[in-house]
Amino acid sequence: MIRTGDDYRRSIQDNRDVYMNGERVKDVTTHPMFKPLVDIRARIYDMQHDPATADVMTVTQDGEVNAVGNALPYTQDDWWAKRRATDAVLEDVGGVVTRVGDETVGEMWSLYDGTDVLNEVDPQFAKNIETHIGKVLKGDPFHVSANTDPKGDRSLAPQDQDPDMLLHVVKETDAGIIVRGAKYETAAAYANQAFTKPTIANWGNAELSDYAVGFICDLGSPGLKFLCRGGFAGTRGDARDYPLTNRFDEVDTIVIFDNVLIPWENVLFYRHTKAASFIRATLHRYSAFAFVQRTLKQADQMIGTALFNARQTGLEKQPAVQEKLSQLAIWREGINAHLTASIALAERSPAGLMMPNQSLMMTGRCHALNNLPAMMHIARELCGGQICVTPNVAMFENPETKPWMDKYYTINDRWVAEDRRKLLAFARDLLNSDYAGHRLTFQLFAQSPPFAQSGAVYRNFxxxxxxxxxxxxxxxxxxxxxxxxxxxxxxxxxxxxxxxxxxxxx
Known part of the structure; x- marks a missing residue:
């Protein structure tokens, strides 16, 4: 059944080994660098119960109410419902969050399409993926994805260096497999489970490999350690100067698997490079939609920020400014068109699911991300130098400096100093801050690097x-x-x- 925000918070208060800035984190639900995103994820759960949003966030199947994001897609209407739910979340929280579950649960549906591949090695594995899809639907966990390994020296085979550079199986037991290694996972420290799989795409002639393993990992399992990068929240002084940094930073983690037991019922494939190759090639068949939809909302943030900035000073009437705004709009509507068309021309998957049109989806992803850096620069240009020279909020409030800030930042009765300060602070955080740079870098590899995204276009066109x-x-x-x-x-x-x-x- 659908959970509440408090249900979720209790589920991650399991004494897991989480470290940030060299210190052990006792409770991720209250730590200042985790709490903002924990609260957002909790809000998403509560939206499923809120009378104002429950209808758009839930679906009733077989008499049970489930989260829309977790429901298998069988029709075009199912994809419209998922799109409406994501929009509702991002509008409600007032920003863009990427790793909150709905964009990663779709990766398991790709493996569900590979039932025949799994049956080649062991029919139990195909049964396991079907079981876990049902568990996600009914248990409503916060489900994330584990892909990238440390890898080490990429010119060497895993066996020719420290074998732990890639996650691998070290032992089989009656209870399950024992795995060692590490994975980078955004949001892992405050999630419930992760679909863990290899990043190797080319296995050569190998048919069997201890590195060809995929499983569902309970993130409360013994032997896991979560070593997190320092969060941005709370590190930039007054949150009013960095409103996005302090609310939407999603903490990335290197998860250490120190001889972790994975029960057999959680193993989705093992020592089967064909299955591993399949999942790498089809991993984003469904999840690309949610990922690109978030880039669409990021485009809306950039357009709104740039347009407000042009209108407040009357520059919107200049043809050169209109031309720049039009470039942002063309990029934005290109993303929108690919998302819409991928539903309108949706295709049946091998397992009978409805998947977004693959050629349109993958080309839309490349259009969105390949143009993102240039579009951010256009938005910066439209905002002008003020986003890098405007003083912080304390200068607007100090009695000795406030009159001067009010004088020079007030334009007219509609745009007074306080609103201009808020807009410029938002623009700086969206386009110029450490958080903005981090998000740009993250977006350019979060669903595989650009060459792999182009490869997906090549395979599907x-x-x-x-x-x-x-x-x-x-x-x-x-x-x-x-x-x-x-x-x-x-x-x-x-x-x-x-x-x-x-x-x-x-």
Whole structure:
């Protein structure tokens, strides 16, 4: 059943080993660098019960009320419902949060599509993923994703260096597998469970490997240690000077697996590189939608900030300013168009789920993220130098300096000094602060690096359409279409599922 915010807080008060800035954190629900995001996640749970938002946040299935974000998508309407719920959350909290569960639970649906692959090694693994999807739906945990390992020297095979540089199985027991290594996981220190999987995409000719393991990890398990980067919240003085930094910083963690027991019922695949290759190639089949939707809301933040700044000083009427604002709008509407079209032209997955149109979804993700740095710079340009020279809030409040700040920051009766200060503080935090730089870097790798995102476009785009158009237009013979080599990097499993997907679409 859907949980409340207090249910969630109690679930992570489990004496886990969390460290930040060299010190042990006793309670992540009250620590100043974790509390803002814990409170936001708690608010999302409470929105499921709030009469004003319950309808958009929940769905009733088989007589039970569940969270919309956790529900398997079977129709286009299911995706519209997920989109409305995410918008409702971001509007309610007043900002953009990325790792809160709905954008990572979809990764398990990708493995659900790989039932045939899992059955090749052990039918129990396919049953396990189906069971865990049901547990997420009914138990409503805060579910995150564990992908990136420390990796070490990438010119060496894992076996030729410290083997713990990649998470691996060290022992099998009657109860389950014992794993060692480490994973970087955003929000892990205050989440309930993580879908943990390898980052290796090219296994060569290997069929079996102790590194080819995927499982659901209970983040309260013995043997886990959470070593967190220092949070931004509370480190920049008055929160009014850095309103985003102090409310929306999502803490990243290196999770140490020090001989952690993973029960067999939580193992989704093991010593099966084909399954590992499948999940790497299809991991974002569903989760890309929620990720790109958040970039759309980030675009709205940038447009609103830049437009307010132009309007307050009357610059909006200048053609050069309108041209810059239009560039932001074109980028924003391009993201919106890809999201909308990916639902309108949604496809059936091999397991019978409804997935966003893969070519449109993956090209939309590249459009959103490849243009993000340039769009941030346009927003900075529209805000001008004031976001880097305006004094902090204390200067606006000190009796000796307040008259001067009021004089020079008040424009008219609509834009008085206090509102201008708030806008410029918001703009600085959105575009220029440590938090802004961190978010930009995070966005550029959070759903795999740009080359991998381009690879996803390559695998999902329908190349046959342009080839046939040119073949017919140039009156080429049929033989030019024969013997076309598989795309670079395609594995047998990708070809299999590509064929299955096309048949399902037909």
């Amino acid at each position: 329908d190349w046959d359409g342009p080839l046939n158009f040119v073949k017919n237009g140039a009156d080429l013979s049929d033989r030019v279409m024969d013997g076309i080599a598989p795309k670079d990097g395609d594995s047998a499993v990708l070809k299999y599922y590509g064929d299955a997907l096309r048949k399902a679409a037909e």
